[in-house]
Amino acid sequence: MNDDRFHEACGVFGIYAPGCDAARQTFFGIYALQHRGQESAGIATSDGLSIMSHKALGLVTDAFTEPILTQLHGHSAIGHTRYSTTGGSGLANAQPLVMETYLGPIALAHNGNLTNTAQLRRSLLHHGVGLQTTTDSEVAALTLLASGADDWGDCFSHLVRVAQGAYCLVLLTNQGLYAIRDPLGFRPLCLGQIGDQGWVVASESCALSTVGATWVREIAPGELVRIDADGPRTLAHFDAPRSAFCIFEYIYFARPDSSFHGQVIHQVRMEMGRQLAREAPAAADVVVGVPDSALPAAMGYAEQAQLPYVEGLIKNRYSTRTFIQPNQQQRKQGVLLKFSPLCSGIEGKRVILVDDSVVRGTTSSALVAALRRAGAKEVHLRVASPAVRHPCFMGIDMASYSELIAHRLSEAEIADALNVETLKYLSHAGLMRAIGRDRDAFCSACFTGDYPIPVPLPTLQDVIALTPIQRMPATAGNVCNHTYRRRLEGEAL
Numbered sequence: 001m002n003d004d005r006f007h008e009a010c011g012v013f014g015i016y017a018p019g020c021d022a023a024r025q026t027f028f029g030i031y032a033l034q035h036r037g038q039e040s041a042g043i044a045t046s047d048g049l050s051i052m053s054h055k056a057l058g059l060v061t062d063a064f065t066e067p068i069l070t071q072l073h074g075h076s077a078i079g080h081t082r083y084s085t086t087g088g089s090g091l092a093n094a095q096p097l098v099m100e101t102y103l104g105p106i107a108l109a110h111n112g113n114l115t116n117t118a119q120l121r122r123s124l125l126h127h128g129v130g131l132q133t134t135t136d137s138e139v140a141a142l143t144l145l146a147s148g149a150d151d152w153g154d155c156f157s158h159l160v161r162v163a164q165g166a167y168c169l170v171l172l173t174n175q176g177l178y179a180i181r182d183p184l185g186f187r188p189l190c191l192g193q194i195g196d197q198g199w200v201v202a203s204e205s206c207a208l209s210t211v212g213a214t215w216v217r218e219i220a221p222g223e224l225v226r227i228d229a230d231g232p233r234t235l236a237h238f239d240a241p242r243s244a245f246c247i248f249e250y251i252y253f254a255r256p257d258s259s260f261h262g263q264v265i266h267q268v269r270m271e272m273g274r275q276l277a278r279e280a281p282a283a284a285d286v287v288v289g290v291p292d293s294a295l296p297a298a299m300g301y302a303e304q305a306q307l308p309y310v311e312g313l314i315k316n317r318y319s320t321r322t323f324i325q326p327n328q329q330q331r332k333q334g335v336l337l338k339f340s341p342l343c344s345g346i347e348g349k350r351v352i353l354v355d356d357s358v359v360r361g362t363t364s365s366a367l368v369a370a371l372r373r374a375g376a377k378e379v380h381l382r383v384a385s386p387a388v389r390h391p392c393f394m395g396i397d398m399a400s401y402s403e404l405i406a407h408r409l410s411e412a413e414i415a416d417a418l419n420v421e422t423l424k425y426l427s428h429a430g431l432m433r434a435i436g437r438d439r440d441a442f443c444s445a446c447f448t449g450d451y452p453i454p455v456p457l458p459t460l461q462d463v464i465a466l467t468p469i470q471r472m473p474a475t476a477g478n479v480c481n482h483t484y485r486r487r488l489e490g491e492a493l
């Protein structure tokens with residue numbers, strides 16, 4: 001992953017609705033979840049007798065045409081949009097996975113990342129189980145079956161006992177639909193009702209409204225639900241000592257019209273901006289947000305600071321993702337393909353630029369340069385989340401230790417590197433105040449390094465990057481030509 005953004009692990013959707021064209025509804029459901037993954041899309045349906053599926057690389061609208069949807073019969077279905085974290089992005093790894101099992105044919109879709117995939121994979125291979133993909137989703141499916149249990153409830157109990165990490169799974173059989181959220185509840189999953197007898201599960205509530213379903217409730221961490229002709233019922237509840245909902249769902253991943261724990265994301269992000277303005281004011285003339293995810297925070301900041309909110313950056317919605325660009329310079333160019341400054345609002349002004357997060361700093365550095373070229377007199381960067389100093393191992397593709405700018409540099413050094421007058425992050429306490437919930441309910445490991453589950457040891461590359469002090473050559477145009485420090489745990493800068 002070379003992009004300067006976090007990437008969601010995937011979006012999952014499931015529907016059981018007698019009399020309904022489940023494939024079409026699933027198409028709309030995963031279309032609403034497209035922001036969670038753009039590498040491949042797939043749908044599997046059941047008419048009660050057999051399972052049919054289609055998957056392809058690309059966006060949902062690339063993968064499905066009217067003739068394809070027409071061939072996917074049935075009243076129940078699951079769908080998936082993929083961003084690859086474990087395993088490559090090829091078609092073989094696209095989901096749903098469809099397989100013949102001793103309990104009948106199934107289709108399975110997964111959002112998350114198993115942190116002990118290698119161990120589970122070895123165990124399956126030692127037992128003579130052949131694997132056809134490199135995904136942890138196939139490992140999850142085969143681990144379910146490795147239990148040898150004669151009902152799905154027991155298969156899931158086995159999976160929960162041996163699998164570690166983040167997973168929301170939807171599993172389709174000819175008899176019904178199963179949905180499970182891992183016991184710590186890293187990734188979101190909710191339940192909705194469609195018509196009188198239809199039920200829907202989805203990664204985010206925005207998919208419920210898109211298909212005309214009404215919100216019922218969140219699937220609880222560790223909850224296993226079966227949906228069939230008798231409606232939804234909880235088959236099991238696998239407890240954990242705590243929950244660890246990914247805090248980045250609030251900050252960046254989720255669509256602003258989705259809601260978690262009864263809060264609409266747009267409102268929470270506005271409150272993050274207000275809180276940031278209370279904590280980190282700046283003498284400035286206008287507030288500009290980085291489209292799209294930072295716009296609510298920028299609005300909140302402007303409101304609290306009583307400054308004009310202006311559209312200073314325009315996003316090209318048809319640009320390709322910058323991660324296809326192979327080096328730093330081309331990556332910066334990729335940022336400029338995506339965003340262009342709007343001179344009218346910023347020329348001669350002291351600008352507060354609000355972003356939701358800073359990962360490598362590539363995007364921020366390119367945006368600041370663009371604002372300056374467009375005539376901004378000063379640029380003050382305000383980040384509506386704490387500094388990201390640790391990588392994610394729970395299915396969010398961001399960067400390794402060596403690539404995280406806040407792991408390498410102090411706040412003042414980052415400000416210098418990004419060429420901004422001042423830089424301030426929202427405090428962790430301020431973030432929690434904006435969300436209005438207890439921090440123990442969340443995973444915030446990318447800020448704190450306090451992982452709720454055992455995670456892999458750092459790679460050799462990271463160990464090299466963690467060497468206490470390295471000097472970078474001072475070159476013309478180098479964004480940062482001073483001492484790079486490695487933030488070892490507890491090292492004071």
Ligand code: SF4
Nearest residue numbers: 246247392443445446
């Ligand atoms: S480490 Fe960060 S991105 Fe990963 S699950 Fe935890 S909060 Fe989310």
